[in-house]
Amino acid sequence: xxxxxxxxxxxxxxxxxxxxxxxxxxxxxTGRAPGLAVVLVGEHPPSAAYVRSKVKAxxxxxxxxxxxxxxxxxxxxxxxxxxxxxNADPAxxxxxxxxxLPKHVDxxxxxxxxxxxxxxxxxxxxxxxxxxxxxxxxxxxxxxGCLKLLxxxxxxxxxxxxxxxGRSNIVGKPMAQLLLEANCTVTIAHSRTRDLPEVVxxxxxxxxxxxxxxxxxxxxxxxxxxVIDVGQERVEQPDGTRKLLGDVAYAEAAEVAGSITPVPxxxxxxxxxxxxxxxxxxxxxxEGLPDPEGL
Ligand SMILES: Nc1nc(=O)c2c([nH]1)NC[C@@H]1CN(c3ccc(C(=O)N[C@@H](CCC(=O)O)C(=O)O)cc3)C=[N+]21
Numbered sequence: 260x261x262x263x264x265x266x267x268x269x270x271x272x273x274x275x276x277x278x279x280x281x282x283x284x285x286x287x288x289t290g291r292a293p294g295l296a297v298v299l300v301g302e303h304p305p306s307a308a309y310v311r312s313k314v315k316a317x318x319x320x321x322x323x324x325x326x327x328x329x330x331x332x333x334x335x336x337x338x339x340x341x342x343x344x345x346n347a348d349p350a351x352x353x354x355x356x357x358x359x360l361p362k363h364v365d366x367x368x369x370x371x372x373x374x375x376x377x378x379x380x381x382x383x384x385x386x387x388x389x390x391x392x393x394x395x396x397x398x399x400x401x402x403x404g405c406l407k408l409l410x411x412x413x414x415x416x417x418x419x420x421x422x423x424x425g426r427s428n429i430v431g432k433p434m435a436q437l438l439l440e441a442n443c444t445v446t447i448a449h450s451r452t453r454d455l456p457e458v459v460x461x462x463x464x465x466x467x468x469x470x471x472x473x474x475x476x477x478x479x480x481x482x483x484x485x486v487i488d489v490g491q492e493r494v495e496q497p498d499g500t501r502k503l504l505g506d507v508a509y510a511e512a513a514e515v516a517g518s519i520t521p522v523p524x525x526x527x528x529x530x531x532x533x534x535x536x537x538x539x540x541x542x543x544x545x546e547g548l549p550d551p552e553g554l
Contacts, residue, residue, distance in 0.1 A: 262486070262516035265412050267404070271528035274407070274554070278535045279320040281551040285542055286321075293542035294323035295353040295379065295534070296345045300338065300364065301331030306357050313355070316531050322538060325351060335365045339372050346374040352545055353379035353538035358429075376545055379537035381433065390436050397537050402434035404529025405466055405487045406441065412518050413464070413485050417442035420461050424448045424475065424506070425468035430489055434466050455479075467506035477511025486512050486519040489526050 286292045295317050299310045310326070317324040325348075327341060338356075345354045354377045360366045375385040381399040389396035409416060421443040425431035431447060438445045448458050450469075459465055459479040467475050468489035480486060490506030505522035513519050520526055536554050543551055 262513045263412065263518040264513075265408050265485075265487070265518050265520045265525060267408060267520055267525040267528045270408060270411060271404075271532035274529070274532040275316060275320050275535060277553055278322070278532070278539050281539050281554060282321050282542075285539065285546075285548070285551075288548065289546055291350060292321055292323045293352045293538050294325060294350045295355065295538045296325040296327065296348075296351045298327045298329070298338075298341065298345075298354070298356045300329055300333055300357070301361050303359070306359070310357055313531055313534060316535060317538075320535050322535060323350065331361050333361075333364070335363075335368055338364060338369050342369060342372045346372075346377065351377065352542035353377055353534075355380050355534065377541055379534055379541055381537070382428070387428070387433070390433060393440060397541060398437065399429060399433045400533035400537060401430050401468075401489060401526060401530045402437055403537075404526055404533045405434060405489065406437045407533070408487060408520065408526070408529060409464060409485060410441075416464070419443050419463040420446075421464040421466070422446045422448055422459050422462035423466045423468065424455070424459070425466075425470075425489070427468065430468040431466075434468065438464070438466075465507075469506050471506055472504040473506070473508040475507040475512065477508055477513075477515055480512050480515045482515050483517035484515075486516045487526060488520050488522050491522060491527060 282293050297310055297313055314324050314326055345351050354373050370382045373383055375383045378386050378397050381397045386396045421438040423431050423435045426447050426449045435445045435447050448455055456479040460481055464485050466487045472492045472494050488505035488507040492504050493501045494504045496502050503523055
């Protein structure tokens with residue numbers, strides 16, 4: 260069997276177009292476009308690159324972008340003061356503080372300071388709690404993007420066995436909540452899991468989010484399973500070039516899986532599209548408008 264390739268790039272482009280349409284309608288109703296503020300602390304090159312692509316996608320969807328690049332030496336207090344200003348700014352519907360923050364900054368204090376209604380990353384404890392008890396929440400972009408891919412390529416997920424590898428607050432835990440809400444039987448595996456290959460072999464859906472290049476082998480995948488690869492690591496190849504690798508040994512897994520996301524072009528583009536989606540949704544909720552349909 261050769262797996263169907265789950266086209267994250269195309270699916271993300273569709274979602275970004277929907278956000279653009281919804282944003283234009285929002286602008287007609289309110290006289291302004293939904294606004295996203297992105298905060299980048301320091302010069303960490305990969306973070307700077309991600310922020311550039313976020314700003315570009317924001318502008319291309321016709322949303323308003325507020326970019327705050329501040330020095331690496333910024334203190335927690337100064338960052339909290341910036342978050343307070345963004346919380347109070349009526350033109351800002353979404354706030355994203357790019358992670359990782361410099362080590363001297365109290366990351367949890369900063370994430371908890373973001374107004375939960377503007378928390379388009381879904382990292383605030385209020386949104387984490389709301390997701391976990393099934394209330395309306397802002398949901399983290401990467402797991403939301405993974406869910407959207409599964410819904411498009413698999414359809415109804417009810418009753419399926421899902422194995423999430425990785426238990427981070429950003430991907431693994433919220434991914435498990437979303438799959439549970441979609442009526443999957445969910446297992447969260449991690450570095451201490453006994454016999455990980457055997458656990459993964461049960462899965463109809465595998466979400467790999469551990470940050471270990473090509474950890475998941477083709478022999479671990481049940482025939483016909485859907486494989487979502489969240490990993491993105493640049494790894495030096497024997498010929499000296501650097502290649503972006505996922506957490507799944509793609510060529511092997513594609514021989515047995517029913518469908519699989521490539522890296523790049525899978526989950527990554529969906530993360531950014533879902534950020535725009537969350538910004539549009541937050542804008543509607545803040546204005547007392549019903550949630551836009553089809554997002
Ligand atoms: N507060 C916060 N929210 C985030 O959502 C957040 C963050 N901090 N810090 C860093 C991670 C990483 N992240 C990615 C987004 C898109 C791609 C993406 O589009 N990747 C391309 C490849 C890009 C390349 O070639 O390097 C792809 O998969 O096709 C990757 C990674 C969001 N993050």
